[in-house]
Amino acid sequence: MRRLAAAAAVCALLLTGCSADGGGADSGRITLRFQSLAWQQESVDANKELVKEWNTSHPDIRVEYVQGSWDSVHDQLLTSFEGGEAPDIIHDASDDLADFAYGGYLADLSGLLPERLTADIPRQSWESATFGKGVYGVPFLQEPRVLIANKKILDSSGVRIPTAGKPWSWEEFRQVTKTLTEEMGEGKYGVAWPLKEPVSVTLNLGLSAGGQLFHRGDDGKVTIKFTDGDGVVPGTVHDQVNTDKSASRTTLGMGGSDTLPGFFGGKYAMVPLGFSYRQQIVQQAPKGFEWTVLPAPAGPGGPAQGVSPQTLSVAEDTPHKKEAARFIDFMLQPRNMVRLAKGDWMLPTGSKALADPALHTDEAGWSTGAALARDLRSAPAQSVRGYPEWKDKVATPALQEYYSGAIDAPELEKRLVNDGNLVLSRYQR
Amino acid sequence: MTTPRTSRSGRAGQYVALLCYLVFLAFPFLWLISTAFKPPRELGSLHPTWIPDDPTLDNFRQAFDEQPLLRAAGNSLIAALSAALIAVVIATPMAYVMARNRNKLSAAATGWVVVSQAFPFVLVIIPLFLILKNLHLINTLSGLIMVYVVWSLPFALWMLGGYVRAVPRELEEAASVDGAGRLRTLVSVTAPLLAPGIVATALFAFITAWNEFFFALVLLKTPQTQTLPVVLTHFLGAEGVADLGPLAAAAFLATIPSLVIFAIIQKRITGGMLTGAVKS
Numbered sequence: 001m002r003r004l005a006a007a008a009a010v011c012a013l014l015l016t017g018c019s020a021d022g023g024g025a026d027s028g029r030i031t032l033r034f035q036s037l038a039w040q041q042e043s044v045d046a047n048k049e050l051v052k053e054w055n056t057s058h059p060d061i062r063v064e065y066v067q068g069s070w071d072s073v074h075d076q077l078l079t080s081f082e083g084g085e086a087p088d089i090i091h092d093a094s095d096d097l098a099d100f101a102y103g104g105y106l107a108d109l110s111g112l113l114p115e116r117l118t119a120d121i122p123r124q125s126w127e128s129a130t131f132g133k134g135v136y137g138v139p140f141l142q143e144p145r146v147l148i149a150n151k152k153i154l155d156s157s158g159v160r161i162p163t164a165g166k167p168w169s170w171e172e173f174r175q176v177t178k179t180l181t182e183e184m185g186e187g188k189y190g191v192a193w194p195l196k197e198p199v200s201v202t203l204n205l206g207l208s209a210g211g212q213l214f215h216r217g218d219d220g221k222v223t224i225k226f227t228d229g230d231g232v233v234p235g236t237v238h239d240q241v242n243t244d245k246s247a248s249r250t251t252l253g254m255g256g257s258d259t260l261p262g263f264f265g266g267k268y269a270m271v272p273l274g275f276s277y278r279q280q281i282v283q284q285a286p287k288g289f290e291w292t293v294l295p296a297p298a299g300p301g302g303p304a305q306g307v308s309p310q311t312l313s314v315a316e317d318t319p320h321k322k323e324a325a326r327f328i329d330f331m332l333q334p335r336n337m338v339r340l341a342k343g344d345w346m347l348p349t350g351s352k353a354l355a356d357p358a359l360h361t362d363e364a365g366w367s368t369g370a371a372l373a374r375d376l377r378s379a380p381a382q383s384v385r386g387y388p389e390w391k392d393k394v395a396t397p398a399l400q401e402y403y404s405g406a407i408d409a410p411e412l413e414k415r416l417v418n419d420g421n422l423v424l425s426r427y428q429r
Numbered sequence: 430m431t432t433p434r435t436s437r438s439g440r441a442g443q444y445v446a447l448l449c450y451l452v453f454l455a456f457p458f459l460w461l462i463s464t465a466f467k468p469p470r471e472l473g474s475l476h477p478t479w480i481p482d483d484p485t486l487d488n489f490r491q492a493f494d495e496q497p498l499l500r501a502a503g504n505s506l507i508a509a510l511s512a513a514l515i516a517v518v519i520a521t522p523m524a525y526v527m528a529r530n531r532n533k534l535s536a537a538a539t540g541w542v543v544v545s546q547a548f549p550f551v552l553v554i555i556p557l558f559l560i561l562k563n564l565h566l567i568n569t570l571s572g573l574i575m576v577y578v579v580w581s582l583p584f585a586l587w588m589l590g591g592y593v594r595a596v597p598r599e600l601e602e603a604a605s606v607d608g609a610g611r612l613r614t615l616v617s618v619t620a621p622l623l624a625p626g627i628v629a630t631a632l633f634a635f636i637t638a639w640n641e642f643f644f645a646l647v648l649l650k651t652p653q654t655q656t657l658p659v660v661l662t663h664f665l666g667a668e669g670v671a672d673l674g675p676l677a678a679a680a681f682l683a684t685i686p687s688l689v690i691f692a693i694i695q696k697r698i699t700g701g702m703l704t705g706a707v708k709s
Contacts, residue, residue, distance in 0.1 A: 033650070037667075039663055039664065039665060039666045039672070040666065040672065041491065041494075041495055041672075044495065064651075066650065066651060066652065067496075067652055067655075067663055069646075069659070069662035069663050069665060070662075070665060070666055070667045071662040071665050072642075072643070072646055072662070075551065075554075075643070075646075075647070076646050076647050079554055079555055079558050079647045080647070080650075082555050082558065082559075083555070083558040083559055083562050083567070084562070085558075085562060085567055085568075085650065087650075093667065196669075197668065255668065255669045255670075256668070256670065257669070257670055257671065257673075260473050261473050261474055261475040261477075262475055264473050264474070264475060265474075265475030265476070267475065274668070276666075276670075277670070280473075280670070283469040283470075283473075284469045284470055284472055284473030285470070285473065286470055286473075286474075287470070
């Protein structure tokens with residue numbers, strides 16, 4: 001009996017001892033919670049430093065840095081919104097905002113942001129965070145998809161080296177990968193497409209060939225149509241893998257990081273990756289490994305491609321929207337945007353930040369990326385309701401089967417369009 | 430009837446199967462240790478090795494520099510130990526009642542316990558969040574511990590119920606004849622015999638809480654209260670990109686408390702449950 005009583009006492013002690021809230025007492029000043037998804041050391045440091053600078057210069061509006069994580073951020077935010085416990089300032093990606101914006105969880109920032117910031121960020125970037133008539137996030141970092149190439153293999157092959165001003169066409173790219181594969185020999189490939197998540201890659205690069213797939217009618221409803229432009233990128237990848245054998249079949253199911261060992265080992269001459277992967281390459285590449293950053297292939301419409309920028313939003317429930325918007329304005333001052341961009345190895349959206357000389361060096365391909373920035377557009381599908389379901393249930397399996405050669409182009413088109421429109425119609429009744 | 434020769438070959442096959450299984454179980458853990466000590470350049474090698482060519486502690490240093498691992502480990506330890514302790518304290522008498530009194534009520538209760546295990550986390554998280562919010566238990570370890578206790582209770586009950594049924598009624602009847610009351614019998618006779626089961630159940634509750642991620646992610650808002658699984662995700666970027674070295678180092682450290690606790694109490698689990706219980 002005494003043992004039971006002792007155990008109960010221990011439980012009570014444990015519970016009372018660990019019930020501290022973790023938050024400080026409210027001393028009258030405003031406290032805003034800023035949930036950041038920064039995860040790389042340099043990026044976390046930059047965010048924390050900026051919060052510290054803000055707190056020093058704004059003693060009346062204290063900002064508390066809260067570390068979030070990309071993993072499960074949607075579920076975590078959704079629960080927080082439902083429970084009325086969301087952070088005041090929210091870091092996320094624009095392709096995750098649609099549900100929150102339409103659900104009324106995010107504040108419309110139109111009218112809250114200063115003209116300086118509104119004018120500094122190009123219209124096409126604002127489109128990525130505009131849902132209906134409202135603006136629900138400030139896009140501040142973005143990354144194009146680029147070709148990371150083995151410089152030695154490329155130079156020795158004699159192929160034309162593309163520049164941001166004169167990228168390869170999709171047809172030229174296919175020819176180049178064939179040439180490289182022939183020169184590299186057995187078991188090696190001109191390109192390795194990491195297509196574990198094939199939908200965003202296909203749609204975003206598809207813009208360069210005039211692909212759009214999602215078409216909004218006069219009534220505001222979105223339908224899927226498959227045009228010739230929509231077939232260029234998937235057709236190129238399919239043919240590289242199945243016809244030319246110039247792209248590795250095994251990497252189709254891999255994530256970007258998984259392809260790096262093969263790339264470093266000279267198994268692949270090029271890997272299409274997000275711009276921020278350069279950080280991993282700098283860290284992990286063997287000594288003496290020479291690499292370069294090339295623009296992604298372009299179509300008749302130029303090197304346009306879709307991106308889903310990282311955003312800063314304000315929770316609708318916060319009573320301090322103006323103060324939160326002031327903090328966002330501070331975070332995204334041009335010099336601060338540059339610090340954040342360098343920390344994340346990405347490009348800033350702001351025109352003034354983008355002009356910073358630090359982002360125009362040839363080192364690690366910064367200048368190539370910066371030159372691509374003006375051609376970045378809002379990812380085609382991110383404001384479409386029902387897109388996540390279409391992506392998971394229809395497009396991902398269909399594209400995976402097409403790229404592996406299990407189905408042909410007409411079947412791919414049929415699935416993307418017919419099955420896709422059935423999904424979208426449920427969201428647009 | 431099997432010949433000795435067949436028996437020997439059969440036994441050899443069993444050992445081979447066991448060895449394969451052990452290797453399968455050990456592989457991820459050994460790879461984790463190997464990765465934790467590798468410098469970034471070896472992580473990107475096309476021909477990875479078990480033993481790092483140039484072992485380093487930098488991943489551990491970086492992991493501790495970047496994230497509050499010790500505080501998170503402390504939070505996890507408090508949450509997991511408390512949940513385990515409370516779960517067995519509650520589950521033991523409940524399991525006893527459900528195992529010894531077989532009637533419609535206990536059958537219904539058992540059925541409900543089993544069904545409750547099928548609830549997905551996302552189904553319960555929002556109501557749970559709102560309840561805890563009204564109780565001012567969001568962002569507290571107390572709230573998280575309550576959730577862990579409730580979540581582990583059904584399985585703990587089911588597990589302990591089996592152990593209770595294995596205790597012969599005759600022992601309790603003998604105690605009754607000797608004049609012991611119901612509670613005295615439970616505490617002095619049944620509970621000691623249940624010790625291995627109680628320890629195994631506590632270990633189950635501990636491991637469940639120690640590894641749990643989703644509830645902790647949603648219910649804990651500030652770095653001061655976050656647990657180890659939540660902090661580990663801070664080494665992950667968008668689209669599954671990871672800071673692999675520090676992540677492996679932190680994950681390796683996260684496995685140590687479970688291993689230590691398991692090593693300490695494993696004899697209690699494997700010891701003969703009813704050894705010496707009945708006089709011959």
